[in-house]
Amino acid sequence: MTAIADTVAAPEAMPPRRRRLRLLRRYPIPAAGAALLLALIACSVGAPWVAPHDPIEMNVVDRLMPPGGDYLFGTDAYGRDILSRTLYGGRVSLLIGLAVALASTVLGLFIGVIAGYFRLADAIIMRVMDGLMAIPGILLAIALMSLTRASIWVVIVAITVPEVPRVVRLVRSVVLSVREQTYIQAASAIGTRFPRLMRKHILPNTMAPLIVQATYICASAVLVESYLSFLGVGTPPEIPSWGNIIAEGRLYVQIAFWNILFPGIFLALMVLSINVLGDGLRDMLDPRLARRL
């Protein structure tokens, strides 16, 4: 009896620092991803202090300078410092990634719960979602961008809309499977009202898959923003986002490849670190959860 009590109590008794170390040892790759992501976030958030130059200051004498010397990553066609622009560009990507992940999960959760719980709404909601999912995401985002003057907020809306149906499907499937469980039937049999049933029993079950899904959405939103800006239909060109820097730099690929290389590498690293973190969270939170796209 005491032996069992001891083993049960052990994780509680373990000092938090050792527990954190064990987590690192068990999931070394996600931990590395998280560390890399933190570094990138620190660079972007701290851009005003870290960046050696003004990201929009033009210096025509120093145009298309190769990396090195005063300009670690070189300069673009207007003599602007690529390193500083890349650091500032991270802020745009970070903002859009987080905003899209948050907006699409909240919206998707709301719509998904309604679809999963109310039969009548389900039929209509899911038909609309099927229709939305039949339009490839980037194409839909591009079309939405054409509706009004571009701004960061419009980009966020345009990337969020195609992501919502995926979240709705996920939440709905969880709600549908949970509502058949005996404990839910028991809870409603003793008169638990809908809001409490949601809060106490159904929502907690959606959290683990939703957090994992939100990370993947964040990674995909960062990529899609760069694609939209690269195509010239995304973030307004005067804002240095990674896609914009690359879109301008592509004209000089032959003579100044660093214009696309450095922002491209930062972009790839950010998406990679978020994806790796997502895989790690998935393994930690629910090993059975299949990878969804």
Add this chain to the structure above:
Amino acid sequence: MWGYVIRRILATIPVMGVVAVLVFLMLRLSPGDPAAIVAGDFATAEDIAQIRARLGLDRPMLEQFVLWIGQLARGDLGYSIFLNRPVLGLILERVEPTLALSLTTMVFAIVLAIPMGVLAAWRAGSWVDQLVMALSVLAFSVPVFLIGYGLVIGFALTFDLLPVQGFVSLADDPVAFARHLVLPTVTLGLVYTALLARITRGTMLEILNEDFIRTARAKGLAEPRVLILHALKNASVPIVTTIGVGLALLIGGVVVTESVFAIPGIGRLTIEAVLQRDYPVIQGVILVVAGVYVLVNLLIDLSYCLLDPRIRY
């Protein structure tokens, strides 16, 4: 089986109906006056009025919708505002490069991904498996244009092996056609390969743990036969589903790849239309692409009847 086939075909009608409604409403529900959006920033009041009349925006919404659906039913996607030509014709002109690139990419990805996935699952946990998984996570994260420009710098600019950009029609010069497609195919194919390799590995891993695989090995079948005839055949349904669903990912990549390699396809047409606010063209492209996507996934669902005789609906 025929009941299933018919039900599955009928199920595409509401989906396409919803797509049509969404495409119709998109412009009408956007903030601001749709005619002013189409006319652009420098339009006069007369321009806007003229466009409003031409698009039928001055009539009641329901009437507009019925008229529009009627046109669609006759295969009429409307006229481009900017070029003043039928949208369907514009799309058909641009179909060849996009179709060619999509098909070569699919073949490239399938040929590469399935052996990779099978091998990774067969030797799960080995260095082969870890390499395949690492490559697929990487391919998911590196942006298409970085791969594209990397290949251009390596194979076209540094060593003059392949053309930098552009497209040549198959009818004009088959050799140039193939040479122009190599770099775009590899660029676009990597993401799709990663997706398929992951699914193949995951499904194969599950199936290789089944009893019938142990039986097949126990009765002394050669390993390739076990892997391909017993395991891969049973894994085919999820893999083929992913090929269809992944088409959405592929189409997104096509738009970016066409831009990197200056290929005059549907993706470029869309971007040009968006920059010019040529709304009928944008609507037409979305309808056609969604239609193709729904159709391909319908065919894939129907192919299950052939792939897996156990499936009876």
